[in-house]
Structures are given as structure tokens and as C-alpha cells.
Amino acid sequence: MYYVGIDIGGMTIKAGLVDENGRILAKKSCATKPERHYSCLVADMYNLLASLAQEQGIDFDKIKAIGIGCPGTVNTKKGIITYSGNLNFINVDIIKEFKKHTDLAVCVGNDANCAALGEVMFGGGKGTKNAILITLGTGVGTGFVVDGKILEGVDGAGAEGGHICIKMDGQQCTCGEKGCWEAYASATALMRITKEAMKNNPHSLMHKIVSEHGEVSGRTAFLAYKTGDKAGQEVVNEYVKNIAWGLVNLVNIFRPEIIMIGGGVSHEGEYFIKMIEKVVVKHAFGGKYNKVCPIVAAALGNDAGIVGAAALAMQEFN
Amino acid sequence: MYYVGIDIGGMTIKAGLVDENGRILAKKSCATKPERHYSCLVADMYNLLASLAQEQGIDFDKIKAIGIGCPGTVNTKKGIITYSGNLNFINVDIIKEFKKHTDLAVCVGNDANCAALGEVMFGGGKGTKNAILITLGTGVGTGFVVDGKILEGVDGAGAEGGHICIKMDGQQCTCGEKGCWEAYASATALMRITKEAMKNNPHSLMHKIVSEHGEVSGRTAFLAYKTGDKAGQEVVNEYVKNIAWGLVNLVNIFRPEIIMIGGGVSHEGEYFIKMIEKVVVKHAFGGKYNKVCPIVAAALGNDAGIVGAAALAMQEFN
Secondary structure, three states: OEEEEEEEOOOEEEEEEEEOOOOEEEEEEEEOOOOOOHHHHHHHHHHHHHHHHHHHOOOHHHEEEEEEEEOOEEEOOOOEEEEEHHHOEEEEEHHHHHOOOOOOEEEEEEHHHHHHHHHHHHOOOOOOOOEEEEEEOOOEEEEEEEOOEEOOOHHHOOOOHHHOEOEOOOOEOOOOOEOEOHHHHOHHHHHHHHHHHHHHOOOOHHHHHHHHHOOOOOOHHHHHHHHOOHHHHHHHHHHHHHHHHHHHHHHHHHOOOEEEEEOHHHHHOHHHHHHHHHHHHHHOOOHHHOOOOOEEEOOOHHHHHHHHHHHHHHHHOO | OEEEEEEEOOOEEEEEEEEOOOOEEEEEEEEOOOOOOHHHHHHHHHHHHHHHHHHHOOOHHHEEEEEEEEOOEEEOOOOEEEEEHHHOEEEEEHHHHHOOOOOOEEEEEEHHHHHHHHHHHHOOOOOOOOEEEEEEOOOEEEEEEEOOEEOOOHHHOOOOHHHOEOEOOOOEOOOOOEOEOHHHHOHHHHHHHHHHHHHHOOOOHHHHHHHHHOOOOOOHHHHHHHHOOHHHHHHHHHHHHHHHHHHHHHHHHHOOOEEEEEOHHHHHOHHHHHHHHHHHHHHOOOHHHOOOOOEEEOOOHHHHHHHHHHHHHHHHOO
């Protein structure tokens, strides 16, 4: 049997035909154009899956279920997208809309939660039942798998680990609050810290790097770090500390079997993950009596959305 | 059928005979004397339960199982108390020791986790499956029930919510780290804040209250607060804020159905709980689209340990 994983992003809708082992046989995408009514987006999703099936020569009766992952607050139990700012969705009954096109089983979940489940079933967390995936990008996304199942919270409003406060009255976050982990550990935060350090260190190599690359990016400080630039090293160390303290909180609560780090910054390499791990191990509660689980890079990369949505479908309809 | 709940504290071992509805039929206690070898403590526990059964005229074959709750890191799956500072226990196989006395089914769990389960099954969280219990005392204890089950984490090392960092580089905590929630929201923290405020406000009514009561306590600021004393009000407001921000973190992660607050400070009354709730609702993620669950006082009080341990036994052996 096959599954279809659909990943709705603010820019692109991606769909993939996925087998029972989480392998993507084929994928297709189209522009989201979120200014449209949701029924248009759903029609596009259906068309993607129909053409995927046709091109792969797979009958609909070989497709067991469809999973949809989308950003925002999603109530998987009720099949409702309560709120998705990126997609202009408020209380959208996406399952009902999808059922206008097909009788296939459909479910919907938050994209970060789906990605965590996908990583647990087929990626970096394979073989575990209790895992955390954090995604360091524009924001900080978190997905929690507890006892093999997504932790969604009432009405799907949980798993917003990016908005745990790690510094009361601290840095302003885009959510309106102050001191959120996201305001310290996102790639956006890294760029802010980089810019501040550049201002305070006019002779740092970071200035040369930026003039070569055109602008400050999430890589600026890392490039300087590797050359031994002191200011660059301070930025990276501060950023590592920021990521680690949020993880310490999650470790102290969940003590998962594995923590996976995804998102652009995670591609920085093994050394960066190890730096984070070192700080987490140092500060996690319980010291020598309580070992901290391995911290690894997420494995599914850009396919996490599709595989995660398909994984949700496997879990919901098995 | 009956259950026995045993609550091992640093000072006292309490045991209770509990029915299937979580009602305590009778209870007994003895001094812990934790300087002794654990086999002596287990012998005492067995004696408590044997005399309870005898006095109540209940045959051992009417006792379905025994649950033990104890502070520290407890691995329920393996039946091992990994580490309990208060009891001088390191890697104690308490089940094996207990089995030397009786063939009855026995299980062990962390006391705060057991209390959370007890509250969910028979107390303030009855009817829910996803709940959080926080206990504000010398420290801040937390217990999480997810999908009707205790969240214990690998080797039982999780659920240490008192040690989530809410202020990086902040107040020193007894655990060795800085900025832990416990260092802001425990009764100990309240007394520290009270003392600081008294120092800075020599005319505060808190000085009079302390001279009448003999020493600063967790009640000092509350008593002053109620008379309209400005410094007392500032202390209470700061303390409420400190409690609330830790809860905001837990709400953003778990979105439980209910949050229960236990411990001495929780007896302050409904108005205090409502003050906390107001701040949590204001700062929890998602604003108007995501309602925050009710926050209530825990219901089981001093019996939470016994009922919680019995609740664990019911869950493990049902």
C-alpha cells in the first residue's frame, strides 16, 4: 500500500507518493498562493496527488491514506486547522473540503509535529518512541513524540516549544512576548547577534565576509569562527548557549531517547551539534546520575514535510 | 479489591489502604530514618501494610497491588530507584527487596509523578487525561500526565519541571544551575523575595508581621498584601509572575486539559490561583485562538502521596 504526504508551506505545496517504508517514490509541487480561498488550495492538493498517482501508474485503491501537514494550530482529532497565519486559515475544516474530491482517508497535522513523527518512524529517530525534533530557521519549531505518538495538546495548540521563555523580560519575540527561546535560538536571532557583534567589533573578519557575500546571513559568524576570528567565536558560542538552554528545558521535562536538530543551521555540521550537546550535558538536571540522550542532526531534510505527513497518515489509519 | 499506597518522605513513611475509587480506608505511618540501609525501610513499609490489612480485617488476597512513591529519579519500568538524595538511595532495586516479604504485586514511581496521576484519577483533574500538577514547596515539583499516563522520561529522569530555566544567568538554584523556575517560584524563593523587599522597604507592614510571627514565612507577604501594604503587594505580584512564566512554558508545550497547583502556598486561596491564571492567559502562546485550560488548586492535599502511589498500582496492574 501507498500513502500520500502533502506539505503546505507559505510558498509551496508539495505532495509525495510514499511507500510503507517512508520512501518517496515521486513528488510534485505547486505554488501555494495563500491569498486564495482554501477550497482552491485543496483542489490543487488533490490535483497534485491525482497526477502523481496517474504518472506512477498507481490505482487509488492502492493508496491507503493521505496526510496533510501545515503550519499553525491544527486539531488532528477534529481535522480542523484552527489557525494558520501563513495560510490565512482560521477554523478550516480541511478534511471535509478534501472529501469533496475523493473518498480516500485523509488526516491533517501541524507540520513540525508531522516532521517529528516522520523522523521517528523513518529518519534520525528510527527505533525510538520518545523523541524531540527542533527546527532552527526563521523561527524555532518543535515537535514531540511521546510513547510513539505526536504530543499535540488540547485543540492541537501545544508543542510550541519555540515560545518557552528562557529569559524573563528578555529579547523581544515576534509572538509579542519577551524572552522566548525562538528570540535567542532561531537563525533570525543568530543574524541579530552577528550584526550586534559586528557593530561592537569593527575589525572582526565578519565584516570582510559580509562584504564578499553581500549581506549578513546565518553563515557569517560560522565562517569567521572557523578562521579563528574572536568576535565570530563569541557569536557562535553565545548562539550555541542559547540553543542549549532551551534544550536543557526540554531534556529536564521529557528525557527523550533522542533529540534531532533540523533547519538550515543544522547543516553547519557535526562539530556544531557536538558543541550544543556539550552544553546541554553540562547543564541538564541530575548530573552524573541521569545521562542525556544523543543529540543528532535530523535526517529527512527537505523531505521531512512530505514523509512526516505520510507518517501521520500511517499512524492515524493503521 | 484494595490497593496499598506507600509514600516515602525524607521524614515519614506513610502507608494507606485505598479502595478502587481512591478512597483511603485507613492509614499508618512511621519515621523514615533514612540513614538506615534500604532493607530496613522496606521492612518497615511491609510492616505498615501488614498491620493496616490486619486491623481492617482485609485478607492479602483482597489486595491487588502495592504502589510506592518516593522522591528522586525512579525508573518505574525497571522498578529501580536510580537516585534519591533525601533517602540516600542509589540504584536501589526496591521491588526485589519488597518481594522478600510478600508475593503481592509492587511498583514504584516518583512521588510527584504519582501525585499527578492520583489527582487525575481521583482529585482535581478527575475526568481529564492530560494534566499537570505543580507543587510549590521548598522546591517546585512537577508531574505530567499525558494521554492518561505518567510522563516519566528515559530511566525516569524526566518531569523535572522545577528545573526549567526561565531566566538564563539568573538566580542561583540549589541544583547548581542558574535561573531555574524553582529559584523563582518555590516557597523558598518567595521568602527570599520577601526578605529583599523588607530590606528595601523599612516601613513596610511586613516588618510588623514578622515581629509578631517570629520569622519570615511564605505567608508574610500575603498577610501584608491583604492589608494593602505596597511592598507586600509588589512581592506577591512578582511571585505570581514567577509562577506564571513557568506555567506559560508548560502550557505552550503541553496544552493540558487542566493545571493543578499544590503545596503549602496553594492554600493561600482562590484569589491567588486566579492571579496566576490571569498572567498565564495573558502570556501563553496563540492568544485568542488558543484558550488556556483551567488552573485550579490540587484536591488531594496531604493524602496525594498515598493516593498517588495507589493510583500508580492501579494503572500498572490493571
